[in-house]
Amino acid sequence: IIYTSDHPVPPLPEVGLFNYLFPEKPGDSPLQQFDPSIPAFIDGATDRTVTRGELKETSLRLATGIRALGLKRGDVACLWGLNSIEWALAAYGCMAAGLTVSPANYAYGPPEVAHQVNNSGTQVIFIEPSLLPTFDAARPLLKRQFPASRVILLCEPKDKPFPSQYKALGEIMGQPGKAARFDGKDSRMTAWLCYSSGTTGLPKGVMTSHHNMTSQLQAVNVAYQNLKSGEDVVLGILPFSHIYGLTVVLLQPTTVGVPVVILPRFEEIAVLSAIEKYRITHGLIVPPVVIVLLHSKNVAKYDLSSVKTFMSGAAPLSAEVTEQFNKRIPHIALTQGYGMTETSPVSHCTTGDENVEPGWVGRILPTFEARLVKEDGEDAKEGERGEIWMRGPSVMMGYHDNPEATAKTMDGDWLKTGDVLIRRDDGHYKVVDRVKELIKYKGFQVPPAELESLLLQHPQVVDSGVIGIWDDSQATELPRAYIVASADTTDKDSLAKEVATWVASKVANHKRLRGGVIVIDAIPKSPSGKILRKDLREQAKKE
Ligand code: AYL
DSSP, X not given: OOBOOSSOOOOOOOSOHHHHHSOSSTTSOOSOOOOTTSEEEEETTTOOEEEXXXXXXXXXXXHHHHHHTTOOTTOEEEEESSSOHHHHHHHHHHHHHTOEEEEEOTTOOHHHHHHHHHHHTEEEEEEOGGGHHXXXXXXXXXXXXXXGGGEEESSOGGGOOSSOSSEEXXXXXXXOOOOOOOOGGGGGSEEEEEEEOTTSSSOEEEEEEHHHHHHXXXXXXXXXXXXXXXXXXXXXXXXXXXXXXXXXXXXXXXXXXXXXXXOSSOOHXXXXXXXXXXXXXXXXXXXXXXXXXXXXXXXXXXXXXXXXXXEEOSSOOOHHHHHHHHHHSTTSEEEEEEEOGGGSSEEEEOOSSSOOOTTOOBEEOTTOEEEEEOTTSSBOXXXXXXXXXXXXXXXXXXXXXXXXXXXXXXXXXXEEEEEEEEEOTTSOEEEEEEOSSOEEETTEEEOHHHHHHHHTTSTTEEEEEEEEEEEGGGTEEEEEEEEEEOTTOOOHHHHHHHHHHHHHXXXXXXXXXXXXXXXXXXXXXXXXXXXXXHHHHHHHHHO
């Protein structure tokens, strides 16, 4: 049984992402074109504004500068920093130059960023100056040398650290060039390379083509985010380096002429005052932010009357939390989306204007097709649980340089998501379980395989299994490690503590073992040696 959307499929362009956003000739884009004087991005801390006209011109000037560095269409750029106007400009400049952009998580340490830079084949890195020491620490792990010309700082020239061997973004610009073209078949070339562990193993580069992304933006415009130019303003706190912030915050508002107020991270007072100051109408958030707002004493102190919608996605939002939120802030519609990096990302959402049951993720977006497959391979019937498989023009081209992982994840052109959903007769879906390894801490991916192999490097850990423990109070999973201690271990409690601290010193903040470290006698395994995470989860319930 194949399910589709009730919405008609919008036009799906076969053109490069940049020319879809800023067409060069008629026929490049189905999008309405807007006044160049409308703001595209506003820095929520400094008020600095970039208009649509400036965004386009700066991107085309950057394209010339990027080409002058010897880079060409299809080469890979890594973008590394917190959300900022410079980050946004660098991203649009790379798109104009036709580079594949691989955005890295700000919190990454040297081994994590080295994995992504090496695996993606990054040739140029755009980096926030505060991360230079981390990058220098990663250099010995890199396969490629990065001469000073291939390291570009994400800051204004006046804010460059002094002395600096590197140029700031504004210092590499040339005369406005032309955007690289990706017509027809070329629209299947990789535009974005975000990293996701998928259903198993280490983070892999998800090849999101120009066509994948333009199809997603077309679908989102019809069915996900109803934004109107001249009326709406979007809150830009979700990291642009994760597909959620990238697609729905960095790119989609530009398609409809709506400004984004950029803030580097979620900080309660900064967000509330930005909402009041800029009359923000739409917030893209994750469940832990809903919890903060729910319990915040500050919500009443700010004027949030401009807000129409908060869309929560990337992790489960329960019925209880939704109901509490609706009671506390009734004028804001709290909607929910579901999707994954591999679907560019949104495949399901509620829209706020229909009578949806709280805790459900709504209907399928146009362009997507879905199947619900039971463990025995049969189709799930109404109300029955099944793994959801997705198909359509926004499903990734595959994992970069990893045909084995691609083959395991795809069944023909169907993507096996590893998520278990139920579907009601009226086309609404609810996420009820996850059958893949992935843990999510506040919407960020925590691949257990990565933590498990790290744990084995600890001299007193002989085996390990990592799972997520649900924490209601923060509406997130917390990564927990079960470890087997070496025979010479005398004090298991202090080992557990020591291992948690040791891991924290080696991984990005969101991967810390906040769910604890527990020493056990043996890690439950299948006869083939696979960790039986289900058994660990059962054990956790008993503790
Ligand atoms: P990735 N409820 C439960 N689990 C979810 C939900 C949800 N609403 N959304 C995503 N997930 C889980 O690639 C699920 O296990 O996400 C899925 O396979 O980092 C995994 O997260 C994907 O992790 C939205 C809604 C963006 C979702 C997204 C996708 C974020 C990318 C915008 O409105």
